[in-house]
Amino acid sequence: MASSGDCACTIIGAGRIGTALKEMGKASGFDDVVVRRGEKIPAEGSGPIYVTTRNDDLKGVISACPPSRKGDLVFYGQNGYIEDFLKEEKVFDDSTKVLVYMAVAKLGDKPTDGITDLNPEGLTAATGKWAEQVAARLRGSGLTCNVLNEDEFRACMFEKHMWICTFMLLGVHHGGITVGEVESKHKEDVFKMVEEMKKCLEVERGIKFKDGVPERLCAYARSVAHFPTALKEFSWRNKFWLDITRARQGKGAEDLTPFHTKLLLKLPVPHDGV
Structure with missing residues (x-):
């Protein structure tokens, strides 16, 4: 025990x-x-x-x-x-x-x-x-x-997953700026991407989140504002969202994270053949 x-x-x-x-x-x-x-x-x-x-x-x-x-x-x-x-x-x-x-x-x-x-x-x-x-x-x-408990933990885990995928992608998209710069200069984009991901998880995984997800993630970004941004461990991070998108497309369903998909596919990361 x-x-x-x-x-x-x-x-x-x-x-x-x-x-x-x-x-x-x-x-x-x-x-x-x-x-x-x-x-x-x-x-x-x-x-x-x-x-x-x-x-x-x-x-x-x-x-x-x-x-x-x-x-x-x-x-x-x-x-x-x-x-x-x-x-x-x-x-x-x-x-x-x-x-x-x-x-x-x-x-x-x-x-x-x-x-x-x-x-x-x-x-x-x-x-x-x-x-x-x-x-x-x-x-x-x-x-x-x-x-x-497990349900509470899963919601928090997915919040952290949204944070790292959103801030890293937006940071790289905007030239490799820091996490703090993403939060201070591109907060509208952060909210847009996080809200899409949140809806996706609610639909695809049945996750129930507490109110204020984007606000919590922005607050964490402010606490680690000096962190650099980079797209690392693609198969464990942003690929998660791309896999959901492709699975839905295969069934003729809409992309629930179109903003993420659009920005990701513009970047030279290994999103094909993985």
Whole structure:
């Protein structure tokens, strides 16, 4: 049974996020196990297994995880849509998912919480078996974390997905400007794209959102205004919307995200053959 407090854990990945989690545990008196590339995940032991790798490395991590411990996997802060992938890998139902609004500027730096002027309680959220432990670790380091049920988490997850897809695409479209410049100079475009995506998710995925989605996403953009924009991890991010568009077109249905489609297809990203 997962504890409501912090505990020793296993951390997959020794980058900025993995190291930050290790330091949080150390400050609370825990000696976490860090697993680096090519190393085995211990079959013995207990506690959560934080997965802090990039999306493209997830399949290898899941394959390397002993079957008896797959229920302890905690997918921590992967940007982009990974829900269907986790279901295909048969680890979605029993694993813990964490939506991270936390920045670590460089290896060894203390994390900066992604609280905003609209959400001073913070936007980081966790759901699943080890959600309370995740919250305890972050809160013990002065960071925020909301423990949510699965439906609440999915809505928040899709909000973050809309944020990264919208701000990155608009930033690149306008010449590679920062997230803050997108928010301050092109807010009308942000609202237009987010509202389209929101409607798409309501129709295609049955997601119910709290009011004020564009406003929350703009507030987060203001809190990380210096972030650069770039179209990365296309297959995990903007491709999600293009896949829905193409599936609907195949059925003779309208494109629910035409603004996103129009801007995306103007850019030299691999939207064909993927």
